Amino acid sequence: MSELSITELSNDLRNAIAKLETTGNLDEVGVVLRVGDGVAWVRGLRNAGYNEVLQIETEEGIVEAFALNLMEDEIGAVLLGEDSKVKAGQTVHLKGSVLSVPIGPELLGRVVDPLGRAIDGGPAIKTKQQGLVEREAIGVMGRKSVHEPLMTGISAIDVMFPIGRGQRELIIGDRQTGKTALAIDTMINQGKQNTGVVNVYVAIGQKRSKIARLVERLKQEGVMDQTIIVATSPADPASLLYLAPYAATAMGEYFRDNSQHALMIYDDLTKHAVAYRQMSLLLRRPPGREAYPGDVFYLHSRLLERSAKLSDDLGAGSLTALPIIETQAGDISAYIPTNVISITDGQIFLETDLFYQGIRPAISAGLSVSRVGGAAQSGAIKSVSGGLKLGLSQFRELASFAQFGSDLDEATKSQIERGQRLTELLKQHQYNPMSVWQQVASILSVTKGYFDHVPAVKIKAAQASMLTRLWADHKKDMTELDKGGKPTEEILKSIEVTAISTAKGFEG
Amino acid sequence: MAKLSRRAIATYVAEQLTGQNDGKSDSKKVILQLAAYLVDTRRTKELSLIVRDIQFYLSEAGSVSGVITTATTLTAETKKAIEKYIKEQTGAKTVALDSLIDPSVIGGVKVSIPGRELDATVSRSLTVLKTRFKKA
Numbered sequence: 006m007s008e009l010s011i012t013e014l015s016n017d018l019r020n021a022i023a024k025l026e027t028t029g030n031l032d033e034v035g036v037v038l039r040v041g042d043g044v045a046w047v048r049g050l051r052n053a054g055y056n057e058v059l060q061i062e063t064e065e066g067i068v069e070a071f072a073l074n075l076m077e078d079e080i081g082a083v084l085l086g087e088d089s090k091v092k093a094g095q096t097v098h099l100k101g102s103v104l105s106v107p108i109g110p111e112l113l114g115r116v117v118d119p120l121g122r123a124i125d126g127g128p129a130i131k132t133k134q135q136g137l138v139e140r141e142a143i144g145v146m147g148r149k150s151v152h153e154p155l156m157t158g159i160s161a162i163d164v165m166f167p168i169g170r171g172q173r174e175l176i177i178g179d180r181q182t183g184k185t186a187l188a189i190d191t192m193i194n195q196g197k198q199n200t201g202v203v204n205v206y207v208a209i210g211q212k213r214s215k216i217a218r219l220v221e222r223l224k225q226e227g228v229m230d231q232t233i234i235v236a237t238s239p240a241d242p243a244s245l246l247y248l249a250p251y252a253a254t255a256m257g258e259y260f261r262d263n264s265q266h267a268l269m270i271y272d273d274l275t276k277h278a279v280a281y282r283q284m285s286l287l288l289r290r291p292p293g294r295e296a297y298p299g300d301v302f303y304l305h306s307r308l309l310e311r312s313a314k315l316s317d318d319l320g321a322g323s324l325t326a327l328p329i330i331e332t333q334a335g336d337i338s339a340y341i342p343t344n345v346i347s348i349t350d351g352q353i354f355l356e357t358d359l360f361y362q363g364i365r366p367a368i369s370a371g372l373s374v375s376r377v378g379g380a381a382q383s384g385a386i387k388s389v390s391g392g393l394k395l396g397l398s399q400f401r402e403l404a405s406f407a408q409f410g411s412d413l414d415e416a417t418k419s420q421i422e423r424g425q426r427l428t429e430l431l432k433q434h435q436y437n438p439m440s441v442w443q444q445v446a447s448i449l450s451v452t453k454g455y456f457d458h459v460p461a462v463k464i465k466a467a468q469a470s471m472l473t474r475l476w477a478d479h480k481k482d483m484t485e486l487d488k489g490g491k492p493t494e495e496i497l498k499s500i501e502v503t504a505i506s507t508a509k510g511f512e513g
Numbered sequence: 514m515a516k517l518s519r520r521a522i523a524t525y526v527a528e529q530l531t532g533q534n535d536g537k538s539d540s541k542k543v544i545l546q547l548a549a550y551l552v553d554t555r556r557t558k559e560l561s562l563i564v565r566d567i568q569f570y571l572s573e574a575g576s577v578s579g580v581i582t583t584a585t586t587l588t589a590e591t592k593k594a595i596e597k598y599i600k601e602q603t604g605a606k607t608v609a610l611d612s613l614i615d616p617s618v619i620g621g622v623k624v625s626i627p628g629r630e631l632d633a634t635v636s637r638s639l640t641v642l643k644t645r646f647k648k649a
Contacts, residue, residue, distance in 0.1 A: 030633070031626075031630070033630075034629060049628055065643070066647055
């Protein structure tokens with residue numbers, strides 16, 4: 006080695022580089038054999054990799070596609086643009102990379118498509134970094150157990166089914182039961198409580214009018230600045246609907262990997278599975294149950310596994326996921342719902358019956374669960390949440406049983422009455438997330454019996470009045486309570502006094 | 514009998530043509546065999562694809578055939594230089610390039626050999642520019 010001179014080495018290197026540069030011009034090419042329904046079949050390109058981007062030269066420019074079926078004689082590629090431009094016989098080049106999207110803080114406040122192109126009429130997105138759309142999830146050693154709360158601002162959730170940063174909590178229910186509303190309230194709460202959590206909302210096949218309304222609302226609430234919306238409409242090709250959650254996760258992962266916290270909302274994964282089914286059937290993959298392909302479980306598991314709470318060594322950032330699934334007639338045992346239920350760390354089940362009874366959010370206390378539990382609850386909330394879920398489920402069972410007769414013993418009657426008050430208390434208007442102190446004071450007023458003489462119909466009014474008085478008279482205590490620590494005796498006393506005196510005005 | 518893939522047919526024919534199997538090559542016999550097989554299995558529609566695949570395997574075996582597309586006629590010297598370049602790049606023993614005049618390429622040169630392409634035409638640059646402009 007020592008005999009080799011630096012000049013020689015440098016010359017050899019220069020020659021090698023020169024050779025490499027020239028070979029780069031002789032590209033590997035393929036030919037489009039046939040095209041239709043958003044899928045192009047390509048001959049040639051024997052070195053194409055799975056998920057690699059192909060560039061098809063059309064008369065109106067280059068249309069990109071990605072290779073999903075690598076077969077002996079041909080490649081099945083899903084087009085990322087319109088198939089009407091692509092014709093048989095056109096030349097196909099390898100781009101030499103797998104799909105990636107722009108990532109970074111530049112995306113905050115923007116509405117983009119799954120390829121990172123602006124669709125909000127604003128300037129083109131220019132970021133310093135690109136992130137891989139398909140990326141392997143963090144390993145075991147890079148993770149930490151979920152322990153910080155992600156406040157949704159919806160007391161029924163924060164108290165009974167706490168969500169932690171890095172958790173995956175499914176929102177499931179029939180159409181028109183308030184699934185998206187829960188997700189939007191959670192996003193708004195991140196802005197109102199200044200949690201610093203970045204929201205990434207993924208609209209999969211949602212009407213553009215709905216997305217426009219959402220953007221307006223988020224702007225009104227002042228949350229758009231910490232939100233990224235990745236939108237696809239029903240008019241987009243299935244490939245874009247399929248890519249949307251993966252691309253959005255890549256955008257969310259940027260914040261997770263930079264010691265920040267991000268919240269992903271996948272609205273909804275049922276449509277995502279349907280788009281993937283369409284693609285798979287067109288690619289002639291064998292259909293399985295409900296005509297979904299065999300890897301539909303992997304489709305969602307590899308996506309949701311990317312949500313994580315990172316270890317301190319990796320910066321302790323987190324990516325929380327709230328996937329949404331739409332059920333048909335409350336059937337949670339269908340194929341896609343059971344898959345996603347088994348992947349996630351719990352679910353919030355919304356019931357149509359409750360919704361039409363006026364109980365909104367229509368959360369079913371019996372069927373909902375959060376498998377992370379108290380570990381992700383702040384001391385303040387934990388101090389009031391004990392036994393609440395069980396009590397509420399027992400009440401709903403008792404209430405349905407009590408419909409058959411009026412002769413009830415005193416204990417049952419009081420349990421039903423308290424349950425009714427609690428149900429009233431947990432009702433919450435949309436776009437009205439509650440802070441920690443508001444939730445703690447409200448729950449205490451019912452569970453401790455301060456509102457026992459207030460009829461159920463007046464509970465909401467009593468609650469509003471009590472909260473106003475508490476903020477006016479004990480602002481300092483409430484600010485302290487809002488920090489999440491366990492309430493002191495002094496704070497508890499001030500809540501008790503205010504609640505009892507407020508209740509007097511609403512009795513009878 | 515399972516349907517033979519195009520790749521398997523093309524590999525067989527290429528091997529026969531280059532005499533890799535037994536050192537002898539009888540191109541007429543092989544072509545007749547292939548024609549009979551395609552007629553028998555009703556796959557004559559795939560003929561052009563199979564021919565392209567055979568070309569690909571022949572080029573891998575050192576015998577490259579392709580097309581040079583230009584807007585104007587090439588001089589013999591330029592054609593020779595291109596053939597030399599392709600020989601260097603592919604390591605082929607023989608290179609046979611046909612010339613094609615196509616005014617739609619506007620300018621520059623496009624060399625297509627089985628499975629690979631060198632596209633230095635003005636029309637290609639314009640397509641790339643058009644796509645970039647659309648994206649922005």
